[in-house]
Amino acid sequence: xxxxxxxxxGTPDADAQTARxxxxxxxxxxxxxxxxxxxxxxxxxxxxxxxxADDGAWMFAVTRVPRTVALVLAGAAMAVSxxxxxxxxxxxFVEPTTTGTTEWAGLGLLAVTVLAPTASxxxxxxxxxxxxxxxxxxxxxxxxxxxLTSSLVVPVVGIMLGAVVGAVSSYLALATNSLQxxxxxxxxSFTSVFRGQYEPLWVVLLVLVAIVVAADRFTVAGLGRDVxxxxxxxxDRVVMLGAGLVAVATGVVAVVVGNLPFVGLVxxxxxxxxxxxxxxxxxxxxxxxxxxxxxxxxxxxxxxIAPFEVPVSLVLGVVGSVVFITMLVxxxxxx
Amino acid sequence: MADTLLAPAEAASALTPExxxxxxxxxxxxxxxxxxxxxLVVGLVLVALGLVAAYLLLDNPGRxxxxxxxxxxxxxxxSIVVIAVVAFCQGLATVAFQTVTGNRIVTPAILGFEALYxxxxxxxxxxxxxxxxTALSGVPQLLLQIGVMVALAVALFGWLLSGRFANLxxxxxxxxxxxxxxxxVSSFMQRLLTPSEFDVLTARMFGSVSNADASYLPVVxxxxxxxxxxxxxxSRRLDVLSLGxxxxxxxxxxxxxxxxxxxxxxxxxxxxxxxxxGPMTFLGFxxxxxxxxxxGTFSHRHVLPVAVLTAFVVLAGAYVTLKHVFxxxxxxxxxxxxxGGTVFLVVLLRKGRx
Numbered sequence: 001x002x003x004x005x006x007x008x009x010g011t012p013d014a015d016a017q018t019a020r021x022x023x024x025x026x027x028x029x030x031x032x033x034x035x036x037x038x039x040x041x042x043x044x045x046x047x048x049x050x051x052x053a054d055d056g057a058w059m060f061a062v063t064r065v066p067r068t069v070a071l072v073l074a075g076a077a078m079a080v081s082x083x084x085x086x087x088x089x090x091x092x093f094v095e096p097t098t099t100g101t102t103e104w105a106g107l108g109l110l111a112v113t114v115l116a117p118t119a120s121x122x123x124x125x126x127x128x129x130x131x132x133x134x135x136x137x138x139x140x141x142x143x144x145x146x147x148l149t150s151s152l153v154v155p156v157v158g159i160m161l162g163a164v165v166g167a168v169s170s171y172l173a174l175a176t177n178s179l180q181x182x183x184x185x186x187x188x189s190f191t192s193v194f195r196g197q198y199e200p201l202w203v204v205l206l207v208l209v210a211i212v213v214a215a216d217r218f219t220v221a222g223l224g225r226d227v228x229x230x231x232x233x234x235x236d237r238v239v240m241l242g243a244g245l246v247a248v249a250t251g252v253v254a255v256v257v258g259n260l261p262f263v264g265l266v267x268x269x270x271x272x273x274x275x276x277x278x279x280x281x282x283x284x285x286x287x288x289x290x291x292x293x294x295x296x297x298x299x300x301x302x303x304x305i306a307p308f309e310v311p312v313s314l315v316l317g318v319v320g321s322v323v324f325i326t327m328l329v330x331x332x333x334x335x
Numbered sequence: 336m337a338d339t340l341l342a343p344a345e346a347a348s349a350l351t352p353e354x355x356x357x358x359x360x361x362x363x364x365x366x367x368x369x370x371x372x373x374x375l376v377v378g379l380v381l382v383a384l385g386l387v388a389a390y391l392l393l394d395n396p397g398r399x400x401x402x403x404x405x406x407x408x409x410x411x412x413x414s415i416v417v418i419a420v421v422a423f424c425q426g427l428a429t430v431a432f433q434t435v436t437g438n439r440i441v442t443p444a445i446l447g448f449e450a451l452y453x454x455x456x457x458x459x460x461x462x463x464x465x466x467x468x469t470a471l472s473g474v475p476q477l478l479l480q481i482g483v484m485v486a487l488a489v490a491l492f493g494w495l496l497s498g499r500f501a502n503l504x505x506x507x508x509x510x511x512x513x514x515x516x517x518x519x520v521s522s523f524m525q526r527l528l529t530p531s532e533f534d535v536l537t538a539r540m541f542g543s544v545s546n547a548d549a550s551y552l553p554v555v556x557x558x559x560x561x562x563x564x565x566x567x568x569x570s571r572r573l574d575v576l577s578l579g580x581x582x583x584x585x586x587x588x589x590x591x592x593x594x595x596x597x598x599x600x601x602x603x604x605x606x607x608x609x610x611x612x613g614p615m616t617f618l619g620f621x622x623x624x625x626x627x628x629x630x631g632t633f634s635h636r637h638v639l640p641v642a643v644l645t646a647f648v649v650l651a652g653a654y655v656t657l658k659h660v661f662x663x664x665x666x667x668x669x670x671x672x673x674x675g676g677t678v679f680l681v682v683l684l685r686k687g688r689x
Contacts, residue, residue: 097515142684145683150504152505153504160445161683163617164617167672167676168673261519314519314520316519317519318520321515324512325509
């Protein structure tokens with residue numbers, strides 16, 4: 001990781017900042033190499049012998065490549081979503097799983113499964129995206145309506161909101177006998193990713209591009225509503241844009257993969273600890289580490305009880321909660 | 336103590352008869368509020384008794400006086416006692432927890448108790464099959480479950496509320512995150528269950544009075560009674576705690592020590608309720624919110640009993656209505672969660688401060 005002392009972003013000393021950024025580049029390349037190594041390992045991990053068997057190349061193209069691509073896209077999407085939400089709410093503990101956004105996506109998915117069982121994957125995705133957008137906006141609305149005494153209350157509110165939506169989901173699921181479907185969905189996993197099924201995930205790439213284009217706006221919005229308005233930014237519009245992008249990313253990942261807890265929380269926080277809050281220069285780091293975390297957890301899940309698989313969400317849930325709690329406990333020392 | 340505080344104020348009002356409703360110190364601002372409170376308690380007790388009668392007597396399939404009639408009535412009486420225990424635990428625990436955390440929108444259930452309960456039940460089915468649930472029921476196992484939940488909660492408080500950097504909000508968040516971690520463990524195990532095993536587990540995953548066994552009651556009632564009694568006995572200290580850490584310390588209450596005692600009692604109450612009937616996330620929240628709305632005072636000695644009565648009326652009312660009006664008894668906990676969740680949203684949006 002970086003050895004330079006981290007300074008707050010946005011210091012007027014632009015030269016020093018550029019220099020710092022340049023010094024960061026070799027480290028970023030190194031991290032990228034490491035993650036590429038993980039992805040190659042992911043391509044060649046599994047029960048089927050893709051090198052020796054006759055139809056190995058075909059299996060490789062149909063299952064291994066899509067799975068690895070899905071890992072990259074989903075990991076990047078969740079990590080960047082977390083980063084954008086943390087900017088917009090000015091709160092370090094916010095990400096799609098601590099705001100109820102994932103629960104909303106699940107509710108939308110369940111509703112469409114119950115009401116229109118024959119709906120195409122695009123229709124499902126549309127509903128899930130719409131539901132996550134409603135959920136994200138509702139959370140932002142709540143945050144705007146209340147004055148907070150502590151930033152630590154925000155995720156508690158979000159998780160309670162998620163619990164409310166979860167209660168609605170389980171009512172619906174129990175009434176229609178699809179409870180096990182819901183619980184299987186909640187355990188996100190890349191097991192069922194293969195050619196012909198994962199392609200909608202490419203939408204995430206568009207979201208990433210949009211976030212890179214709008215990165216500086218999000219950084220300014222992260223300075224607060226008043227500052228942002230003062231420097232000529234339409235704060236409401238940027239918040240809407242951010243919520244929309246996060247909803248698209250969460251909705252797509254929810255439909256194709258399922259729930260990936262803590263990625264959006266752990267990765268941006270680790271990056272921000274080292275590098276401060278400049279969204280544009282942090283983005284490559286967040287993408288690389290997000291992909292790395294999801295790829296590593298998926299590999300662990302595939303190896304520990306081979307030939308069976310532990311879903312990646314379980315590994316992420318355990319690893320993520322340990323890292324998060326460590327961060328919280330160490331963070332309270334600084335107050 | 337309240338009487339001695341009231342006396343000078345009443346004397347003053349006797350001296351100045353031209354002021355119609357003088358402010359008084361004590362739990363209520365005016366005598367009218369005090370009368371309203373008394374009426375409220377009487378009303379709630381009457382409604383509760385009415386619900387008990389309706390629950391016990393309505394639609395009994397047996398002929399009055401026959402053996403079958405008494406058998407059904409006896410089973411229903413057990414359920415009513417279970418409802419009362421749950422209402423007592425959840426009502427007291429939530430009000431006390433909200434006071435200690437200085438936050439009116441949380442419920443102790445989010446501290447990972449429910450996730451732990453679901454994990455234990457799921458692990459039982461996962462490792463031992465359907466027989467696992469039978470192996471998990473029984474008085475010693477119930478005590479073991481309560482013991483594990485309380486021990487974990489106390490360890491959490493002990494770890495995070497000691498030392499120079501004690502922070503209640505960090506503790507809250509750590510509890511919530513632990514719950515999320517546990518939940519992903521149990522949803523993995525649920526994935527591997529056969530549908531029939533999953534069906535058996537589902538009955539346990541939602542709070543239901545029918546999860547409780549009559550043989551649990553002799554163990555559970557004294558436990559809940561002791562912890563709840565201790566909380567009621569401390570209600571004046573809770574009043575002081577609600578003023579915040581510095582004010583409480585200034586008034587001579589050891590804030591940190593008192594917080595830990597109250598949290599431990601809360602842990603016992605929630606563990607008892609969860610081990611008895613399963614998760615009931617928003618019941619306590621609903622009861623506490625309504626209790627503060629209707630009782631018109633912040634004095635814990637007055638709010639705590641109202642919260643218990645409200646929880647009882649809500650839960651028993653839900654059972655009676657759903658059983659005799661909609662014929663959907665199994666949905667009770669989910670309906671309570673839905674209503675509680677909606678009230679939570681409304682309160683959240685109307686509230687200005689957290």
